[in-house]
Amino acid sequence: MSVKLLLAGRYQGGESLLSPPEEPTPWLDRVEKWFQGAAGELLESSRITAGPQGAPLLLLRLHPAAGEVSVLAAGQARVVVSAETFAVGPGYHLYLCDLLKQLGKDLHITWAERASDEDVGDPTGYFHTGDAGPVAEQMLDILRTSAAQVLDMRSRGYFGFALSLHFGHIFEHPGALLTPLGPRDESWLQAVREDPQRGKDVFSWWEPGLGAASRLGRALSRLWTEVVWRPPLLEEERRLFRNVTKLLEQAWREDPALNYPWREWQEVLGYLGMGGTLAEEISHRAALAPEGPRIGYRRGSVQVSLPAGWEIRIPGSLAEEHLSDGSWVARDHRRSVRFVPLGNADDIAPASPERRALELEHHGARVSGRASLHLEPGECRLTALCRSGKQRALCVVSFDDPEEQDWALGIWRSLDRAVAA
Numbered sequence: 574m575s576v577k578l579l580l581a582g583r584y585q586g587g588e589s590l591l592s593p594p595e596e597p598t599p600w601l602d603r604v605e606k607w608f609q610g611a612a613g614e615l616l617e618s619s620r621i622t623a624g625p626q627g628a629p630l631l632l633l634r635l636h637p638a639a640g641e642v643s644v645l646a647a648g649q650a651r652v653v654v655s656a657e658t659f660a661v662g663p664g665y666h667l668y669l670c671d672l673l674k675q676l677g678k679d680l681h682i683t684w685a686e687r688a689s690d691e692d693v694g695d696p697t698g699y700f701h702t703g704d705a706g707p708v709a710e711q712m713l714d715i716l717r718t719s720a721a722q723v724l725d726m727r728s729r730g731y732f733g734f735a736l737s738l739h740f741g742h743i744f745e746h747p748g749a750l751l752t753p754l755g756p757r758d759e760s761w762l763q764a765v766r767e768d769p770q771r772g773k774d775v776f777s778w779w780e781p782g783l784g785a786a787s788r789l790g791r792a793l794s795r796l797w798t799e800v801v802w803r804p805p806l807l808e809e810e811r812r813l814f815r816n817v818t819k820l821l822e823q824a825w826r827e828d829p830a831l832n833y834p835w836r837e838w839q840e841v842l843g844y845l846g847m848g849g850t851l852a853e854e855i856s857h858r859a860a861l862a863p864e865g866p867r868i869g870y871r872r873g874s875v876q877v878s879l880p881a882g883w884e885i886r887i888p889g890s891l892a893e894e895h896l897s898d899g900s901w902v903a904r905d906h907r908r909s910v911r912f913v914p915l916g917n918a919d920d921i922a923p924a925s926p927e928r929r930a931l932e933l934e935h936h937g938a939r940v941s942g943r944a945s946l947h948l949e950p951g952e953c954r955l956t957a958l959c960r961s962g963k964q965r966a967l968c969v970v971s972f973d974d975p976e977e978q979d980w981a982l983g984i985w986r987s988l989d990r991a992v993a994a
Contacts, residue, residue, distance in 0.1 A: 574715045576666060576708075579693050580654040580673065580700065585681040597646030601629045604644055607676060608633055615783075635669065636661050638737065638753040638777050638794040642669065652682060660737035660753065662776030663709045664787055670700040705781065712776070713769035720765040720772065723750050727759070736775070738798065741878045744870035744889070753777060753794045755868065785828035792820035796837055796868045801890045804844045806905060810892060814841050822851065835859040837868045877903070878991075881914040883966055886987035907973045910984055915965040933957075933982075939990050942968075946982075948975040955981045961990040 584594060594600070598621075605619050608631075617634035624630030624645050631644040642656040654673060658666040677684055687694030687701050695701060697708040723734045727749060735743070735751040748756020752775045765772035773779050777790030795817050805811040821838050824831060835858040842852050871889030878884055879901050887910055891903035900913040933944045935957075944957035955970040968988055970981040 574719060575657045575659040576696060576711060576715070577692075578654065578656045578658065578666075578669070578673075578695055578700065580684055580695070581693055582652050582654075582677065582682045582684040583650045584652055585650070585683075594650035597648055598629045601631050601644065601646045604646075604676070604680065605631055605633075607679060608672075611672060611675065635672075636665055636778065636794075637791060637799060639665065640739070659712055659715055662778040662790075663705070663712055664776075664778035664781050666697065666708050666712075667699060667705055667781045668778075668783070670695060674700070709779075713772070716765060716772050716775065717769040720750075720762045720769075724759070724762050724766060742798075743876040744798075745874040745876065745886075746870050751870070753798055754790070755793075755797050785824040785831060788820045788824040788827075789831055789833070792817050792824070793834065793868070795820075796834060796841075797870055800841065800869055800871065801892060801905075802840065802869055802872050803890050803905060806892050811845070814845050817841055818845065818847070833858070834868050835862045840867075876987075877901075879912050879914070881916070881964060881966070882990050883912065883914065883961075883964075884989045884991060885910070885912060885968075885984070887984060908977070909969075909971045911967075911969040911971075912988075913967040913969075915967060935986050937986065937989065940988055942985070942988070944968075944985055946978065948978060950975060953977070953981070955985055957985045957988075959985075959988050964990065 584600060595603070601621055605621060608616055608619060612633075612635060615635055617637060619631065619633045621629055621631050624643075628648060629646050631646075632641040633644070634641050639661045640657050642654065645653040645655075647653055656669060658669060676682065684700075685693060687698070697711050699705055699708050719736060723736075726734065732749075733743075734749065737753055738744070738751060744751055746756055749759045749762055750757045754775055754777055757775065761772070777794045778787045779790075780786055795813065799813060800817065801810060805814055818838065818841055821833060825833060835855060839852075839855050839859040842848075842855060869889075873889055874886050875889040876884055876886045877893065880895075880899055887903050888905075891905050891908070891910065893901065893903045895901050898913075900911060902912075903910045932946060935942050935944070940959055940961045942957050942959035944955055947954045947956075951973050953972045953975055955968075957968045957970075959966045959968055966988070968985055970984050972981055
């Protein structure tokens with residue numbers, strides 16, 4: 574369940590309304606540049622790729638908790654915009670609708686009227702009418718229904734529920750329901766089922782406008798789902814830490830009365846090596862903060878979806894990267910995990926006798942494998958060849974300390990496939 578914008582329209586000429594419409598690709602280039610200017614710092618990422626039937630597709634991320642907004646140049650001056658907004662909240666829905674309205678004015682797009690029988694338009698009506706009231710109402714209705722469904726499933730013995738978290742990572746964290754702003758327990762679910770207003774704290778952008786609360790929500794979403802709790806290894810991680818501290822500082826200076834994550838803020842500043850008057854104030858506030866579990870799903874383990882349908886469980890502190898050769902790597906300062914899908918086993922030549930000298934075996938429900946283990950201080954490596962049905966994959970776990978042998982074996986044995994071939 575979600576709130577999905579599906580807007581269709583047609584664009585007119587370029588700089589002059591009398592000009593013929595631009596070709597899809599150069600027009601979409603202009604759209605991307607427009608978003609870069611109009612959204613500014615709120616634009617997380619943008620990229621143009623091939624959409625249905627090869628039509629150019631612009632993908633934009635405007636919030637860390639949101640899915641990508643897609644802008645499809647469908648040919649013959651047609652444009653289709655698709656976005657889901659429930660994961661972030663009413664404030665984000667209003668912001669995105671207003672942004673798209675301005676896009677239409679600036680780039681001469683005529684939007685189609687709402688057609689509920691075809692699911693075209695804004696299901697809340699705000700984009701078409703300007704009435705913001707139904708936006709929050711619809712999101713609270715969805716929240717109430719979701720809480721009731723989770724409670725029902727839990728009563729039947731199921732567990733492991735998440736709401737509005739991105740596909741590709743399953744966090745191993747206690748809680749009846751995991752959300753972008755942290756876990757919620759059963760009492761929270763029961764309260765929301767009775768009165769969904771009591772669940773507004775699950776939305777990172779509730780109120781309209783770009784105020785302190787929306788900045789704090791954006792920072793909290795990053796702290797819960799993205800931050801790796803160790804000193805930064807990559808420049809990308811350093812930028813993430815800086816972004817979090819900037820958002821928190823901006824929010825605090827605008828509204829110091831909000832509930833700030835003082836201990837986690839101090840932790841991130843420590844990873845960055847930042848000091849000064851503000852850092853001293855944060856340290857003082859952190860010392861007064863109540864004890865309890867700290868923010869951050871990635872303090873624990875995370876199950877990661879890998880290429881070709883494979884899955885693996887790793888420490889959340891490892892930095893992940895998908896490489897151009899189709900492999901995947903996760904690492905920190907002293908450990909790394911590399912996964913390489915090998916495809917159909919029938920297409921791979923048999924290994925030589927020397928390569929068959931693998932010392933260890935593992936047989937799981939869907940995956941079996943053999944591995945060799947090399948232990949030498951500062952240079953330990955487990956190399957495993959894994960098989961699931963006809964699919965094969967290579968997994969290499971490197972680590973410095975021989976005493977982490979059991980950890981490496983656990984990583985290898987966690988390799989799985991969602992559905993066996």
